[in-house]
Amino acid sequence: MTDGSYGGVRETLSTLFEAAHRTAHPSVCLPPHLPPVPKGGRIIVIGAGKGSAAMAVAAEAHYIAMGEESKISGLISTRHGFGLPTGIIKILEAGHPVPDANSIVGAERAIALAKSAGPDDLVLCLLSGGASAIWAAPVEGVSFEAKQALTKQLLKSGAPISEMNCVRKHLSEVKGGKLAAAVYPARLLTLAISDVPGDNPDEIGSGPTVADRSTLADARAVLEKWKITPAPEIAKALADPRNETLKAGDPKLANSAYKIVAAPRASIEAAAAVAREHGYRVVSLGDDLEGEARDVARVHAEMALEAKRKGEKIAIMSGGELTVTVRGDGSGGPNQEYALGLALALNGTPGIAGLAGDTDGIDGGGGNAGDPAGAMVFPDTLKRAEASNLNAAKFLENNDSTAFFRSLGDLILCGPTQTNVNDFRVILVDP
Numbered sequence: 091m092t093d094g095s096y097g098g099v100r101e102t103l104s105t106l107f108e109a110a111h112r113t114a115h116p117s118v119c120l121p122p123h124l125p126p127v128p129k130g131g132r133i134i135v136i137g138a139g140k141g142s143a144a145m146a147v148a149a150e151a152h153y154i155a156m157g158e159e160s161k162i163s164g165l166i167s168t169r170h171g172f173g174l175p176t177g178i179i180k181i182l183e184a185g186h187p188v189p190d191a192n193s194i195v196g197a198e199r200a201i202a203l204a205k206s207a208g209p210d211d212l213v214l215c216l217l218s219g220g221a222s223a224i225w226a227a228p229v230e231g232v233s234f235e236a237k238q239a240l241t242k243q244l245l246k247s248g249a250p251i252s253e254m255n256c257v258r259k260h261l262s263e264v265k266g267g268k269l270a271a272a273v274y275p276a277r278l279l280t281l282a283i284s285d286v287p288g289d290n291p292d293e294i295g296s297g298p299t300v301a302d303r304s305t306l307a308d309a310r311a312v313l314e315k316w317k318i319t320p321a322p323e324i325a326k327a328l329a330d331p332r333n334e335t336l337k338a339g340d341p342k343l344a345n346s347a348y349k350i351v352a353a354p355r356a357s358i359e360a361a362a363a364v365a366r367e368h369g370y371r372v373v374s375l376g377d378d379l380e381g382e383a384r385d386v387a388r389v390h391a392e393m394a395l396e397a398k399r400k401g402e403k404i405a406i407m408s409g410g411e412l413t414v415t416v417r418g419d420g421s422g423g424p425n426q427e428y429a430l431g432l433a434l435a436l437n438g439t440p441g442i443a444g445l446a447g448d449t450d451g452i453d454g455g456g457g458n459a460g461d462p463a464g465a466m467v468f469p470d471t472l473k474r475a476e477a478s479n480l481n482a483a484k485f486l487e488n489n490d491s492t493a494f495f496r497s498l499g500d501l502i503l504c505g506p507t508q509t510n511v512n513d514f515r516v517i518l519v520d521p
Contacts, residue, residue: 420490423454
C-alpha cells in the first residue's frame with residue numbers, strides 16, 4: 091500500500107539519495123586518476139569490492155580510448171549480483187557480507203597476479219567497500235569454515251565495521267598490507283572508493299595494500315569486548331606473531347602509492363547542494379557516524395522535532411555506518427532499522443520525512459542483489475501501518491524492518507549502484 095499524498099517529498103528524498111551515490115560512481119570519479127601505462131611494461135589490474143566491477147569497466151574504457159588495451163589485463167572480485175560485462179579484465183563474483191568459496195579463489199588469484207609483476211610493470215589495485223568479505227584468504231591453520239562462522243558472529247554482535255575488520259586483517263593472507271608485500275618489488279598504485287568513517291586507508295577493504303595501525307592484541311580485544319568465543323584455530327592464529335600485519339616503515343611498502351578517488355563526504359555535499367536548491371538549510375552531522383541504528387534514530391528524531399518547534403526548514407544529513415545488534419529473527423539492515431526507529435520516535439509529526447539508504451544499493455538482508463537499499467519515512471507511516479494491523483514497535487523488536495516497510499511500499503529498491511560510500515541519511519523538516 092503506497093500513499094500518494096507525499097509524492098513531492100518522496101521524489102525529493104529519492105533525488106537526494108541518487109545525488110549521493112551517483113557522485114561516487116566509478117565512471118565519474120575514477121578516470122581522472124588512472125595512471126599511464128608504464129614505458130616498456132604493462133598494467134596488471136586487481137581489486138575487490140562492491141564498486142570494483144564498475145571500476146574495471148571505467149578503467150577498460152579509459153585504456154581502450156588511449157589505444158593501450160593490449161597492455162592491460164587482470165581480475166576483479168565483486169559481490170554476487172554486482173558483476174558487469176567486460177572485455178579484458180575478468181570479473182569474479184563472491185560472497186558478501188559472509189565470504190564464500192569464490193572469496194578464497196579471488197584472493198588467491200589476486201595474490202598470484204601481484205607476484206607475477208615484473209620490474210617494468212605497474213599493479214593497479216581498484217578497491218572499494220566490501221573487499222573485506224569478497225577477498226578471503228585465511229592464514230595457515232585457519233579453515234574457511236571457521237573464518238566464515240566468525241564473520242557471522244561478528245555481524246550479529248553489533249561490532250562496528252572497523253573492529254570487525256581489525257579481526258579479519260589478522261586472519262588473512264591478503265589484508266593488512268600483505269597484498270602489497272606480494273607485489274613488491276614491483277610498483278603498486280591503489281585507487282580506492284572509501285566506505286569507512288574517517289577514510290583511513292588501512293580500514294578500506296581492510297587495507298590490503300597499506301600499513302596497518304592495529305595489532306594482534308587489538309584483534310583479540312575486539313572478540314573479548316563483544317563476548318565472542320572463537321574456534322580454537324582462530325584463537326591460536328590470533329596469538330601467533332607470524333600473523334601480524336605490515337606496519338609503517340616496512341620496506342615492502344616502499345613502492346606502493348595510494349589515492350582515494352571518492353569518499354562519503356563528497357556524496358553528502360552533492361546531496362546537500364540539491365537540498366539547498368529545494369530551499370532547505372542543510373545541517374550536516376558528518377560522514378562518520380557509528381552506533382546502534384535505532385538509538386541514533388532517536389537522537390536524530392529529537393533534533394528534527396526541535397527544528398519543527400522552531401519553525402525551521404532544514405535537511406539533517408549524515409553518513410557513516412550504523413550497526414544492528416540482532417536479537418530477533420526478522421530481516422533488514424541498519425538503514426531500514428534506523429528508518430523504523432525514526433518513524434516511532436517521530437510518531438507521525440506533520441512536516442517531517444526521512445530516508446536512510448546504503449549507497450551500494452543493498453542494506454543488510456540476505457545479501458542478495460535484490461535486497462532493499464533502505465527505506466523512507468513519512469508523517470503517515472505509523473497511521474498506514476496501524477490501518478494494516480502492523481505494530482511498528484513489535485517489528486523493531488524482531489529486527490524485521492524489511493517486512494514492515496515492504497507492506498507500506500516504502501522500501502528503496504534500486505539494485506546495485508556499482509559504488510559504495512556507506513550509508514546516506516536525511517531528515518527533511520518543513521514547517
